[in-house]
Amino acid sequence: MKRSAGGGGADILAFEPMFYGVAVVAVILTGISKSGLGGGLGQLSVPLMAIFISPVAAAAIMLPILCLIDVVNLWGYRRHWSRADVAVMLPGALIGVLVGGLTYRYLNEHMVRLLLGGITIVFVLILLRRTTPATAGYVPGKKAGFACGMVSGFTSFVAHAGGAPIKFYLLPKKMPKRLFVGTHVFFFFAVNQMKLWPYFLLGQFTPENLRTSLLLVPAVPVGILIGYWLVRVVSIELFYNVIYGLLLVAGAKLIWDGLTGMGYL
Numbered sequence: 001m002k003r004s005a006g007g008g009g010a011d012i013l014a015f016e017p018m019f020y021g022v023a024v025v026a027v028i029l030t031g032i033s034k035s036g037l038g039g040g041l042g043q044l045s046v047p048l049m050a051i052f053i054s055p056v057a058a059a060a061i062m063l064p065i066l067c068l069i070d071v072v073n074l075w076g077y078r079r080h081w082s083r084a085d086v087a088v089m090l091p092g093a094l095i096g097v098l099v100g101g102l103t104y105r106y107l108n109e110h111m112v113r114l115l116l117g118g119i120t121i122v123f124v125l126i127l128l129r130r131t132t133p134a135t136a137g138y139v140p141g142k143k144a145g146f147a148c149g150m151v152s153g154f155t156s157f158v159a160h161a162g163g164a165p166i167k168f169y170l171l172p173k174k175m176p177k178r179l180f181v182g183t184h185v186f187f188f189f190a191v192n193q194m195k196l197w198p199y200f201l202l203g204q205f206t207p208e209n210l211r212t213s214l215l216l217v218p219a220v221p222v223g224i225l226i227g228y229w230l231v232r233v234v235s236i237e238l239f240y241n242v243i244y245g246l247l248l249v250a251g252a253k254l255i256w257d258g259l260t261g262m263g264y265l
Contacts, residue, residue: 016052018052019049019052019053020215020216022048022049022052023048023049023061023212023216024216024219025048026045026046026048026049026062027045027062027065027216027219027220027223028219028222028223028226029045029048029223030045030062030065030066030069030223031069031219031220031221031222031223031224031226031227032223032224032226032227032230033223033227033246034066034069034070034073034184034185034188034223034224034227035069035072035073035076035181035185035223035224035225035226035227035228035231036181036226036227036228036229036230036231036234045058045062045160046058046059046062046159046160046161049061049062055159056204057209059159059160059204060199060204060205060206060209061209061212061213061216062160062213063160063192063195063196063199063204063213064205064210064213065213065216065217065220066160066188066192067189067192067193067196068217068220069220069223069224070185070188070189070192071189072220072221072224073185073189073224074185074186074189076185076224076228077178077181077182077185077186079182080178080179080181080182081179081182081183081185081186082175082179082182082183085145085169085170085173085183085187086183086186086187086190088142088145088146088149089145089146089148089149089152089166089169089187090149090187090190090191091146091149092145092146092147092148092149092150092151092152092153093149093150093152093153093156093162093187093190093191093194094153094194095150095153096149096150096151096152096153096154096155096156096157097153097154097156097157097191097194097195097198099153099154100153100154100155100156100157100158100198101157101195101198101201101202104157104158104198104202105202107158108262110257110258110259110260110261110262111258111262113159113161113254113255113257113258113261114254114255114258114259114262115258117250117251117252117253117254117255117256117257117258118251118255119164119251120164120247120248120250120251120254121247121248121251121252121255123164123167123168123247124244124247124248124251139172139173140168140169140172140173144168144169145169148165148166148168148169149165149166149169149187151165152164152165152166152187152191153191153194156188156191156192156195157195157198161250161254162188162191163184163188163250164247164250164251166184166187166188167243167247170183170184171240171243174240177231177234177239177240178231181231
């Protein structure tokens with residue numbers, strides 16, 4: 001049974017070996033995802049940790065780790081990112097983060113997950129129908145980038161699940177894989193920095209949560225190194241197919257978590 005400490009603090013079970021085994025796997029998967037696969041797999045980290053602790057505590061524990069991964073990746077992808085696309089998405093992301101921070105105490109996070117999961121799966125299915133006019137030659141414009149950035153900022157704040165909306169904007173551009181991952185890295189570095197103060201003001205960074213984050217830091221370089229290796233060895237065709245597959249998995253997981261949290265499963 002989950003027993004959360006007050007104020008979003010880490011569960012007392014968070015200091016047992018089983019939790020740390022799952023949490024280490026979650027951190028490694030996040031490092032792989034953010035460093036080599038454009039973030040899709042990282043959306044599983046909070047749900048995995050939420051097996052043992054509350055989703056609120058899991059999100060608070062993961063945010064410093066996400067920031068650390070971002071900082072390392074900034075150097076690795078410093079020459080491989082689209083400044084123009086990040087500039088288009090960030091203003092919307094700032095609005096999304098602000099809305100998330102102001103409404104966080106009143107949100108039904110399960111409904112947010114359910115909605116985002118459904119949108120994610122529909123988006124991937126549309127993109128996979130490559131012969132239709134909806135996908136052939138379509139390149140999103142600045143309004144689409146702003147809107148996707150806003151949705152991403154909001155869902156990232158609520159559940160660290162902001163990757164799918166950004167892929168709605170970036171995937172149709174068919175970027176080279178390093179450029180795609182690097183743009184994702186620089187965008188989410190900025191978004192995660194935006195989230196730090198609202199999380200602090202909402203009381204999410206309890207001593208227990210920060211201590212748990214610190215204990216999980218040694219798993220970070222393992223995931224990052226595997227992610228860098230994958231970018232080098234995976235072909236561009238396989239790379240995009242993996243991204244689509246991860247989005248389908250993440251979408252299905254979000255729907256499952258939303259339905260479960262609302263008591264339908």
